[in-house]
Every structure is written in C-alpha cells, then in structure tokens.
Amino acid sequence: MTTTSVNPTPSASPAGSAQPLLEIKDLEITFTTSNGPVKGVRSANLEVYPRETVAIVGESGSGKSTTAMAIAHLLAENGSITGGQILFEGRDITHVSEKEIRVLRGDQVGLVPQDPMSNLNPMWKVGAQIRETLAANGIAKGAEARKRTVQLLEEAGLSDAERRAEQFPHEFSGGMKQRALIAMGLAARPKLLVADEPTSALDVTVQQQILDHLDHLTGELGVAVLLITHDLGLAAERARHLVVMYKGQVVESGPALQLLQDPQHPYTKRLISAAPSLASRRLVSSSQRAEIREQAQENAPVHAEDRLTSPVPVSDTMAPEFGYAEPDTDAVIEVQSLTKSFPIRGKVPWRSTPFLAVDDVSFALRRGTTTAIVGESGSGKSTVAQMVLKLLEPTSGRVLFEGEDVADLRGGRLKALRRRVQPIFQNPYGTLDPMYSIFRTIEEPMRLHGIGDPKSREAKVRDLLDKVALPAAMMRRYPNELSGGQRQRVAIARALALDPEVVICDEAVSALDVLVQAQVLELLNDLQAELGLSYLFITHDLAVVRQIADHTLVMEKGKVVEQGTTDDVFHAPQQDYTKRLLAAIPGGSIPLAGSETIDVEAPEGLADETGGEGDGGPDDIIDPFAQAGHV
DSSP states (O other): OOESSSSOOOOTTTOSSSSSSEEEEEEEEEEEEEEEEEEEEEEEEEETTOOEEEEEEEOSSSSSHHHHHHHTOOOOOTTEEEEEEEEEETTTOOOOOOHHHHHHHBEEEEESSTTTTSSSSSSOOOHHHHHHHHHHHHHHHHHHHHHHHHHHHHTTTTTTHHTTTOOGGGOOOOOHHHHHHHHHTTOOSSSEEEEEEETTSSSSSHHHHHHHHHIIIIIIOEEEEEEOOHHHHHHHHHHHEEEEEEEEEEEEEEEHHHHHSSOOSHHHHHHHHHSSOOOOOOOOOOOOHHHHHHHTTTTTTOOGGGGGGGOOOOTTTSOSSSSSSOOOOOOOOOOOEEEEEEEEEEESTOOEEEEEEEEEEEEEEEETOOOEEEEOTTHHHHHHHHHHHHSSSSSSSEETTTTGGGOOHHHHHOOOOOOHHHEOOOOOSSSTTTTOOHHHHHHHHHHHTTTTHHHHHHHOOOOOHHOOOOOOOGGGGOOGGGOOOHHHHHHHHHHHHTTTSSEEETTTTTTSSHHHHHHHHHHHHHHHHHHEEEEEEEEEEEHHHHHHOOOEEEEEEEEEEEEEEEHHHHHHSSSSSHHHHHHTTTTSOOTTTTTTGGGTGGGGGGGTTOOOTTOOOOOOGGOOOOOOOOO
C-alpha cells in the first residue's frame, strides 16, 4: 500500500527547535500468535516536537495503540519491536533495559491508557493511587501529596475532588475513572504525554475541559502530546499534525486541518465521510432507502425525514402528583418518577451521606423508536439504564415493561424479560469473560435460553460476527487478543443473539472508530426497521444522537432538564445546559472535507462493491475490515 504524505518534509517545531522530542523511524512490531507471527505495525514513521500535539487516527486494529504502547515499552507479552527505531530527545530507546525504561516512564513519558475500568486498583482508594504516582516520581509525600492529589483531580474535571479522592473506583462512573487516570498521567508533568483515547469515556463539556488543560500544558509547560483517537472532530480541533494509520501502516500524514479538509489517500477520505456530524440527518433503514430511490426514479421526491415514525410526545400525566398514571399502551417501556439514592462514604468510614443519583425521572420508550439519554458523566444516565434492566432497585418510582412493573418479576418471568431486553454495556473490557472464546461468548445466551442446536447456533454466531464487521476466524480468539473496538463489536453481537425486542445501549459505540461506528449504527437502524426493535440509547456523543434517536432526554445532576423530539432539542434547545452541550462538541465549527454533503447515504459506500458514487477510493481498499483481526 502506498503512503500519501501531505507534508513530506518534517515541519518545524512550534518552539523553533530542529530536533523532535520523539521520532519513530520505520517501526515494525510483530506479535507471536498460534497461527504464526503477525505484523501489527509496519514501517511506521512519525515525529512529535516539544509543545506540539500530534494525533494518530485510524480504525480499530490499525496499530494506533500498539505504536503508542511501544514508546513506553508496554507491549503485550507476545509483542516485540522487530525493526526500526524509537528516538526520545535524540536517544535510541528501542532496546533499552527495563531499569532505564522505568526511569523514563512517568518522569519523561506519561501515559493515559484507553481503558478506565481495568487500570485502577479496585482495592485502593482513587486518591491513594494518585499519591502513589506522586511518591514514585519523587514529587510529593504526606500532606503535600494529599493536597496535590486534590489539585490534580480538580484539573481533570472532578467536582468535590477532596471527597472523591477518598472513594474507591467502583464508586466512580466510567467517565470519572477516566478523569482519575488523566490526573495520574499528568502527575509528574512529563515531557511527552501519550494519551490513548483519553476522552472517549467523557461527555463533551468535560472533554473540552480536559483538552483545554492539555493545551495549557502544551503551551505553558512545553509538554508534547501524542493523541490516539478515532474522533476526527477532536483531531481537527486539537492536533497540529495528523497521522492516519491503516492495517499497521501510516498511509497519510500532514498538518491536521489541511489533511482533514483536503485528504489525498482513499482511506482518509473514507474516514472523513463516515464521521458523524451535527449536520447529519436521521438515518433511514435500507428498506426506506430503497423506497426513496424508487420514488426518485418516478420523479416524486420524498424527504427521508418524512418516512420516519415520529415518537409520541411524553404524556403530561405520566407521573401525576398523587399515585401513578395508567400504563401507556403505546410504550414498550415506561419510566415513572424514578429515583435512586446511594450512600456515599465520607472521611469517617462508618458514616455515609445520601447521594441522589436519579431524581424523579419520567419518560416513555415507544415501540420501534429510539430514545436517547444524554448528559455529562455522573448525570445519572447509566443508573437509569441499570434500573430499567432491573440490575438496580429504584429507591422510589417504577419501571413498566409492556404495562407490567419489572419489580414484580421473578423466576421464569424475569428470565423472559432478560431475553426480550438486552444490554450493550459501556465497558468493552469488563463485560467479556476472559476465559471464554469469542464463539462461546456470543453463543452462550442462546444455549442458556435453549435456542437452536449447536449447528444452528454456530451459523448464527457467524452471521452476527459478519454483521458487526468481524471475520469468522475471530470466533476462536479470546478477549485479550482483541482491541477495545473489536471487543465492543463482540458485545453488540452478543446482545443481538437472542433477537431482543428492546436493546439498552450504554455508550455502545463510544469505543468504535468512525467507520465501524457508521456501520454499527446503520445495522442497528436496519434491525429496528426490520424487527420493530426499540432502543434506549445512552451516550455523550450528540452527533450520534442526531443520527439515531427519535426522542432525546437531556439529564443534569440526576434530573431531566429538557426532552422532546431530537430535531427540537438540536435545532431549538430551551435550556442553557443543552446549549452548552451542543457548543462543546469538538470540531463542531471546523468543516471537514465534504462535510456539507455528508448525509444518510454516506456509510453505504463502505459496502459498495461497484465503486460508485460516494465510494471514496479504488477497489483495493473496498473492505477496510478485512484485516480486523490485527491486534
């Protein structure tokens, strides 16, 4: 594959220095697998100068994180650097000793890992883990370390940081855990911060705060940032230089804005065309697209939006002042005055104070439609989803499934609910059993519910893997052999295995690159039209909401502050909080190449074998998922 370089000669450092802080030359990384050696990275080249932010973008499995981990010598046990050089401040660190690399980590090179769920010790309080980092790097101890810990958590966007420092990781939301990891990565004020999807678990307002802080470090303290991301809007807004990776190779690099507005390589064009945008319209199903084309051929224009089923407005009498309303016959799930309070441990272990995570939330999910719940991390979105799934008991209020209170379900009736309502959880690392193969992970729900025979279940697993753009050969692998995005695709396939009626998607596409995200969203939309599925979509990505949701609820501090049709919420927001969410979307004001023409048809080019309009490139990269098995 040829490499396109928008800017073939190294750019001058923002600080005017001729020498890069980090230079990677012809890097090659090989993994030893049961099927022989696999090259995860091939002939990769990039440079990072002091005070510069360089972003690496590409699909899941393209080698982004592998390249980043090689810098700090944190490759998996079966991975090794088999070619090329990694130079840090002109010194070759490719094959230095373990003692030397330990000195380099933290003090010179900081790391914010991708997975906030498995990178914090569940037995230690969050503050203690940050203080350990400070002590290990000789920065502070004792009372000074405690004070610095609170400052770092505040810098990372955590409110009430002094109290939060005394909590355990399981008491944090996914976004809060990510902020704690960011605080740890910045503790030693490193010269280079390797940030692997540092904001993928964060809502847009906190994301903006974190990125502003990274910009401050870049400008004021001379910290360079190597940003691994699949968010092209974020890359456009924050990075000075952009590197595009595909199948382990750097296929294009250059100044970020120039590359995103005038991409040269066909793969880069595909990435940009698949990126969700606030200008995007609601997705339509494949059957609706066919109908629209037929109408167009008959010279009878039909707007896609006119084909959609509009959600029924939420009833004003859903949660009356006294008692509960009668069940809504149009709703598959109805939430009435839902409240959840948690006891929060304070400085004194045996004393706790109540924390109201969900405060009087009411809404209805209509059959065959999608309701999205958006809001900042900690606003109560996931807590609502867990109560709908009967994984948490509400403090007050109730959840009705087809008019029946789920709190009353037991035994076989509860098992039936589990089959009809399936979750896709936020964390692709903690929701897959590491001892189960991918085949067993997807097949197990069907086996437990007595569906089919072994042969038919295997055929169903193959079909589901194909639908989420994973090769059938992936069945025999285990979760530790997959990237974060690949694991999330497996989780989506598992949720669809039982052909549910309702799917609760808790940040279901936040870990996916834009190409797979576009394909999965289209898959979910087509399944909804074909099977009448209903989705409760929990997300912080408002551009995704614009594409998938009929109805949107905005939550802040446990309360619903605004709700209505998605068009109304996006085009005429009533609350200042909603306006702030929309304004904080990274790259929202930066036009990408072809952004004025991105529409519901754009993702279809990924599967267009004829190379027709919107294909974006020659047939040699028609299938960007063919090598999805790369570690």
